[in-house]
Amino acid sequence: MTSAATTHDDHHDHGPETGWMRWVTTTNHKDIGTMYLVFALAMLFVGGCMILAVRAELFEPGLQFVDPGFFNSMTTMHALVMVFGAVMPAYAGLANWMIPMMIGAPDMALPRMNNMSFWVLVFAVLLLASTLFMEGGAPAAGWTLYPPLVLQSGDNLPFAVFSVHLLGISSILASINIIVTVLNMRAPGMTLMKMPLFCWTWLITAFLLIAVLPVFAAAVTMLLTDAHFGTSFFDAAGGGDPVLYQHLFWFFGHPEVYIIILPAFGVISTIVPTFSRKRLFGYSSMVYATGSIAFLSLIVWAHHQFTVGMPLAGELYFMYATMLIAVPTGVKVFNWTATMWRGSLSFETPMLFSVGFIILFTLGGFTGLMLATAPADFQYHDSYFVVAHFHYTLVVGGTFPVFAAVYYWLPKWTGHLYDEKLGQLHFWLTAIAFNITFMPQHFLGLAGMPRRIPDYAIQFADFNMISSIGAFILGFSQLIFAYVVYQAIKGGEKASAEVWENASKMGLEWTVPSPAPYHTFTRAPEIE
Amino acid sequence: MNNTKNLLRGILVSALFRAGIANADYTLNMPVGVTKISREVHDLHMMVIWICFGIGLVVFGVMFYSFYHHRKSRGAVAATFHENGAVEILWTLIPFIILISMAVPATRTMMDLDDTRYAELTIKVTGYQWKWRYDYIDEGFGFMSQLDANSNAARQLGSDVDPRSVENYLLNVDHPLVIPVNKKVRFLFTAADVLHSWWVPELGWKKDTVPGFINESWTLVDRPGTYRGQCAELCGRDHGFMPIVVIAKSQEDYSKWLAAQKAAIRANEASADKTWTKDELIAKGEEVYKANCASCHQAGGEGIPGTFPAIKGSAVATGALQQHIDLVLNGKGAMMPSFAAMLSATDLAAVITYQRNAFGNDAGDFVQPSQIAPLVKAPADDEDEVE
Numbered sequence A: 001m002t003s004a005a006t007t008h009d010d011h012h013d014h015g016p017e018t019g020w021m022r023w024v025t026t027t028n029h030k031d032i033g034t035m036y037l038v039f040a041l042a043m044l045f046v047g048g049c050m051i052l053a054v055r056a057e058l059f060e061p062g063l064q065f066v067d068p069g070f071f072n073s074m075t076t077m078h079a080l081v082m083v084f085g086a087v088m089p090a091y092a093g094l095a096n097w098m099i100p101m102m103i104g105a106p107d108m109a110l111p112r113m114n115n116m117s118f119w120v121l122v123f124a125v126l127l128l129a130s131t132l133f134m135e136g137g138a139p140a141a142g143w144t145l146y147p148p149l150v151l152q153s154g155d156n157l158p159f160a161v162f163s164v165h166l167l168g169i170s171s172i173l174a175s176i177n178i179i180v181t182v183l184n185m186r187a188p189g190m191t192l193m194k195m196p197l198f199c200w201t202w203l204i205t206a207f208l209l210i211a212v213l214p215v216f217a218a219a220v221t222m223l224l225t226d227a228h229f230g231t232s233f234f235d236a237a238g239g240g241d242p243v244l245y246q247h248l249f250w251f252f253g254h255p256e257v258y259i260i261i262l263p264a265f266g267v268i269s270t271i272v273p274t275f276s277r278k279r280l281f282g283y284s285s286m287v288y289a290t291g292s293i294a295f296l297s298l299i300v301w302a303h304h305q306f307t308v309g310m311p312l313a314g315e316l317y318f319m320y321a322t323m324l325i326a327v328p329t330g331v332k333v334f335n336w337t338a339t340m341w342r343g344s345l346s347f348e349t350p351m352l353f354s355v356g357f358i359i360l361f362t363l364g365g366f367t368g369l370m371l372a373t374a375p376a377d378f379q380y381h382d383s384y385f386v387v388a389h390f391h392y393t394l395v396v397g398g399t400f401p402v403f404a405a406v407y408y409w410l411p412k413w414t415g416h417l418y419d420e421k422l423g424q425l426h427f428w429l430t431a432i433a434f435n436i437t438f439m440p441q442h443f444l445g446l447a448g449m450p451r452r453i454p455d456y457a458i459q460f461a462d463f464n465m466i467s468s469i470g471a472f473i474l475g476f477s478q479l480i481f482a483y484v485v486y487q488a489i490k491g492g493e494k495a496s497a498e499v500w501e502n503a504s505k506m507g508l509e510w511t512v513p514s515p516a517p518y519h520t521f522t523r524a525p526e527i528e
Numbered sequence B: 001m002n003n004t005k006n007l008l009r010g011i012l013v014s015a016l017f018r019a020g021i022a023n024a025d026y027t028l029n030m031p032v033g034v035t036k037i038s039r040e041v042h043d044l045h046m047m048v049i050w051i052c053f054g055i056g057l058v059v060f061g062v063m064f065y066s067f068y069h070h071r072k073s074r075g076a077v078a079a080t081f082h083e084n085g086a087v088e089i090l091w092t093l094i095p096f097i098i099l100i101s102m103a104v105p106a107t108r109t110m111m112d113l114d115d116t117r118y119a120e121l122t123i124k125v126t127g128y129q130w131k132w133r134y135d136y137i138d139e140g141f142g143f144m145s146q147l148d149a150n151s152n153a154a155r156q157l158g159s160d161v162d163p164r165s166v167e168n169y170l171l172n173v174d175h176p177l178v179i180p181v182n183k184k185v186r187f188l189f190t191a192a193d194v195l196h197s198w199w200v201p202e203l204g205w206k207k208d209t210v211p212g213f214i215n216e217s218w219t220l221v222d223r224p225g226t227y228r229g230q231c232a233e234l235c236g237r238d239h240g241f242m243p244i245v246v247i248a249k250s251q252e253d254y255s256k257w258l259a260a261q262k263a264a265i266r267a268n269e270a271s272a273d274k275t276w277t278k279d280e281l282i283a284k285g286e287e288v289y290k291a292n293c294a295s296c297h298q299a300g301g302e303g304i305p306g307t308f309p310a311i312k313g314s315a316v317a318t319g320a321l322q323q324h325i326d327l328v329l330n331g332k333g334a335m336m337p338s339f340a341a342m343l344s345a346t347d348l349a350a351v352i353t354y355q356r357n358a359f360g361n362d363a364g365d366f367v368q369p370s371q372i373a374p375l376v377k378a379p380a381d382d383e384d385e386v387e
């Protein structure tokens, strides 16, 4: 750590380079964080437009706008873009901006690698997006890329596979960087158990990413060789098994949802205490709960495959293990509730999004418990009930905490207060439209509507119409967010160093001026 | 926040109300179904809902109390506590106990669902892109089942038919699966091309069909009736258009149906022996083409560039007859299935003749069902038992 401090001392008064080359060559964690966040926002709109094409088609029964093949491409690309292009980069952006400032470090430990992991991500997503313009279209086999269907893809398959490889490389580089930073660059006196929870959750997430991404990369490579090099990993005719792919995929895919949700937990655990004006309740149990969730996430994957034809013992094991996740997740929700209990609450936009997250995510947890009940999953599986469930967890977990975090730290980043009225409007529109969109999907699924269909029977018409209306409101409401952020970057009321009442007790980032200088903590702060 | 909740509830209730007026058919909840398993699954589903409702009431109750009473604007001063060992242990243990109380009945139902022994009838279900095949293993016959013609016409992009005018839109098939009530029916599931999943909510479960593997499940329907479902696993372009219809009949009606099926099969076999004229073949071939080929190769034979090759003007459909027959019978690559087992000799001869003489193709030749019959082996081995 001393060496890191010295090298930065040499040029700690340098500002950013001028011109666009600043963004290409930067190794500054704040610049890279900003690029991640801007990229994520752009992808949120791209992925959003894709799903609006889907919801427009589903507005009424019958096919009005798109070919079913294109419809499948849109649902597939929507998921890939949102998960890998929007949500994961958003949390990587927050990690870049905040982890060094939270632990009193001058920058990330491996700044050049940091630059590389961002630009690899951009190329990976562009590679994936290029398939939209190919003859035969973009991947249409669902984001899970199940064989044998995915092997019927045309030219897009190698592009999708290589894109997954690059996305994996990008995420693994970022994870290594975060682990090294958190373990080596904390200010003197900041022991692991004094570290802000956001750093804890990201540390554990980074280990999860390194554990599961290679498995996903291997699985898609096997798809590639099955499609183009004559292997039969997933072809029964050659001694393979299509279900093997599902096991490999979900060994990655299930932890993936925790990769998204754990940093979200970290953000919420940071923001709720500030607006409760009270310390986080049960800090150490939060850390243990995060660790338990991460561990359990590695051993429950086949609950996505209850109907695939597993032996009874397998069904029962995966049901029990999945149900267990409710325990540490419950601990988190109870701790947040206890943090607010007898606090001194106020509901600025970051707090609104945090509380919205806690409530809606808990609802998603309830439906998760229902889905964990294996025999009942024989009804729920692959229906709209599942779609509703994972949007209550992933949209709420992937966007609400990011919005909360951006509103919370925007004054620190830009030096300007954001427009609180517009922020609150953004929250209410988002929360209400979200429920209009996804609440009816529970009923659709229970009534028997399968997911990933471009057209449906008449009895599903009303709820689909309501859902589509909600989706359009939800989509357009996000323009308010883009505008509020733009406004705060351009100018506005000057923010103090502390920004929020007593925030300087809540984290090191509130002890530096707003906007945060280009280089912070070139000399490590003292932690008492 | 209380206002939000109320507002959300208001919107939801009015939405439901509107839905109720517009369509009496809508449902909010999982169907109870017509089998012991479906009722057990429904009970489990309701039990977990009520448990979640109870937990939600307590947690959200505490949270909303706090939102209201512990607001800074009401002069609340923050307390300083930040841990409590006893409470933390308690709220780890209580959920654990609740989970066990859910897992016990769930395990029981899971074991029931898994028990396919002592079945009185076995039906093999094969998923195809995008239709089903049902083989009555004990009776030695089987048939394909796919979206009915009315729905199929209405669902085309840009069709003028209002889906609301079609009875059971997208939930109707040409040949429904027929089973007897009060008999344990065992299903064997497999697929010919990609994954599918056979789901009829009223029976209480779905099961994936995996190419190259056999899955099992069972049902015992206790009420005669028609039960509808759909393919639940994404299987490509027309995944949304491969419904399932199960008709449960009394034993007497079922036996009658069975006899009629066998008679029809004999008649079809006889038709393969007769000599057809080219025009007869083309007329029949057009029907077969619409039902089996048009969803990929399109009604006008133009295909979809980059995905499905055109038949119009294609080298195969205008070239050597034998090559054309081989392609249709044996399939090609991942997308073009082998139709040998899916269509009768008559249908095959008709559709090949049609393809060679439609869309401006001018091969001019035609093929008799009797020429195709020796080339089609399956399911001939089953048909022997019918006699």
Ligand SMILES: [Cu+2]
Pocket: B127, B128, B130, B195, B196, B197, B231, B232, B233, B234, B235, B239, B242
């Ligand atoms: Cu299917």
